[in-house]
Amino acid sequence: LLEGAWRALVEPDWPRLRALLEADVAFHSRRLAEVGLGGLLGELNPRLAWADDGRTLTIDRPGAYERTLGGQGLVLMPSVFCWPDVVSGFEPPWQPTVVYPVRGIGGLWTGSAERTPQSLARLLGRGRADVLCALEEPASTSALAHALGLAPSSVSAHLSVLRDAGLLVSRRYGHQVLYARTPLGVALASTEA
Incomplete structure (x- = not known):
C-alpha cells in the first residue's frame, strides 16, 4: 500500500x-x-x-x-x-x-513564465532566461529540466552558457552538481519587465 x-x-x-x-x-x-x-x-x-x-x-x-x-x-x-x-x-x-x-x-508550483521578465528573455533568449530565473534556489540539471518542462540536454546547454558568462556557479554535492546564481545573475533575474 x-x-x-x-x-x-x-x-x-x-x-x-x-x-x-x-x-x-x-x-x-x-x-x-x-x-x-x-x-x-x-x-x-x-x-x-x-x-x-x-x-x-x-x-x-x-x-x-x-x-x-x-x-x-x-x-x-x-x-x-x-x-x-x-x-x-x-x-x-x-x-x-x-x-x-x-x-x-510557497513558490513550489509557480510556473517559470511568471518569473521571467520579458526584457531578460529578449536579452538572453527565452530558454536561458527561464533557466536563470528558475534558479531561485540551487538546483540540478534534472530538477530544472523537470520544473521547466525542457529536455535535460537543453537545460545543460543553457547552464553551460550561463556559467561561462559568469551568471551561475556550479558546486558538487554528493552525486549531483547544483547550480546557483552569482550576484550578477541575481541582479539580471531581478530586473523588471
Whole structure:
C-alpha cells in the first residue's frame, strides 16, 4: 500500500520536491556555518529557539515534554508536507528529529513564465532566461529540466552558457552538481519587465 501511495501521490512530482529539499539543505548548511546552531534554529521556524545556555532546544507548542539527548545528536529535516508547523520526534529508539517546513514551499508550483521578465528573455533568449530565473534556489540539471518542462540536454546547454558568462556557479554535492546564481545573475533575474 505504501509503495502504491508513493507511486500515485509523490513519485510524479519527486524530482521537483527533491530539488527543493536539496536546495534547502545546501542553504541551511551554509547558514549553519555562518551563524551557528543557535542562529539557524530561529531561521528554520519561529517556534524553535536555542537557549542562552547553549544546551537547550525549545519548541513553542502546547504541552510539556523534556528529553535529554545525551550526545545522541539531533536531525534537522526539511519537509514539503508540514507547512506551517514544526514536527518533532524524540521517542527512543529513534534518532531525535525536528522536521521543519522547507524554504520556498510557497513558490513550489509557480510556473517559470511568471518569473521571467520579458526584457531578460529578449536579452538572453527565452530558454536561458527561464533557466536563470528558475534558479531561485540551487538546483540540478534534472530538477530544472523537470520544473521547466525542457529536455535535460537543453537545460545543460543553457547552464553551460550561463556559467561561462559568469551568471551561475556550479558546486558538487554528493552525486549531483547544483547550480546557483552569482550576484550578477541575481541582479539580471531581478530586473523588471
